[in-house]
Amino acid sequence: MNAVLKINGTEKTFDDGLPPTLSALLSKLQIDAATVVAEIDGEIIERKNFAQTELKDQMGIELIRFVGGG
Amino acid sequence: MKSLIIAGREFSSRLFVGTGKFASSALMTQAIDASGTQMVTVALRRVDMDDANDTMLEAIDRTKYQLLPNTSGARDAAEAVRLSRLARAASGIEWVKLEVTPDPYYLLPDGEETLKAAKELVQDGFVVLPYINADPILAKKLQDVGCATVMPLASPIGSNQGMKTKASIEIIIEQATVPVVVDAGLGAPSHAAEAMEMGADAVLVNTAIAAANDPVQMARAFKMATEAGRTAYETGLAPKSAAANASSPLTGFLREI
Numbered sequence: 627m628n629a630v631l632k633i634n635g636t637e638k639t640f641d642d643g644l645p646p647t648l649s650a651l652l653s654k655l656q657i658d659a660a661t662v663v664a665e666i667d668g669e670i671i672e673r674k675n676f677a678q679t680e681l682k683d684q685m686g687i688e689l690i691r692f693v694g695g696g
Numbered sequence: 697m698k699s700l701i702i703a704g705r706e707f708s709s710r711l712f713v714g715t716g717k718f719a720s721s722a723l724m725t726q727a728i729d730a731s732g733t734q735m736v737t738v739a740l741r742r743v744d745m746d747d748a749n750d751t752m753l754e755a756i757d758r759t760k761y762q763l764l765p766n767t768s769g770a771r772d773a774a775e776a777v778r779l780s781r782l783a784r785a786a787s788g789i790e791w792v793k794l795e796v797t798p799d800p801y802y803l804l805p806d807g808e809e810t811l812k813a814a815k816e817l818v819q820d821g822f823v824v825l826p827y828i829n830a831d832p833i834l835a836k837k838l839q840d841v842g843c844a845t846v847m848p849l850a851s852p853i854g855s856n857q858g859m860k861t862k863a864s865i866e867i868i869i870e871q872a873t874v875p876v877v878v879d880a881g882l883g884a885p886s887h888a889a890e891a892m893e894m895g896a897d898a899v900l901v902n903t904a905i906a907a908a909n910d911p912v913q914m915a916r917a918f919k920m921a922t923e924a925g926r927t928a929y930e931t932g933l934a935p936k937s938a939a940a941n942a943s944s945p946l947t948g949f950l951r952e953i
Binding site for chain 2: 633634635636655657661662663665670671672673688689690691692693694695696
């Protein structure tokens, strides 16, 4: 079943089903969870809850991190 | 040099350094080390999916430098509040350099939206350091709603033009009961020294260091200038006068009396 997530403004299709949780998504994208903060449909997800946060088709996910800035 | 206290935290360095625009993370860490700073600003951005593990900031030793997340990119109060909360969730840090800059050309701050966001963030437990135009009335309003400092701009961000707003910053310094941090536009160590001699409590510098030919040496130069300006302010400058005041004795000249 095809499922879609909107990640950082871009739609991403998962042909073999959605990763079940936010942690699983980050592993699939090869992103170190310790360096990011996430927002799903406008709600901030605390890092300690990444493993319990279930993903559903059509969710809007923002993955954000610190960068150099003034 | 007296130490600076912001929201109960003591800083022996009065130079804050931004971490943007450095050519590499190695250069950034060497420059912040050379600057002697104890607080560095950082920004929040979307993870770049094509370079997902570009974690430049892991290079910063958080036991030596306090991170001050900024809300750069926010165009109104709501966006600034959202970024502040994301920064807190990412880092556990409740300090925020509040900036609301709707105009991308001059990046001048929107005072009305900044005040609105500041009220909300202070209520939510943040230590708020707002970036503002050099407006003494706005500075007072921000102080009254509980901001920990005010950060008036010297000139537009990254412009290196120096103390264009000097007269207004002097009024802010005269009236403020919170520390005044001159931010943005300081392009040369002499600009930082000028701000500090006037009685600014600290300065924040990014572009002038990061874009210098040698950022490490320039960081060192800003460190010395900040300390020189502050020491001169604490000492009190000797008085000015319109006429000359001879430095050498006015007696014993080798001429006919």
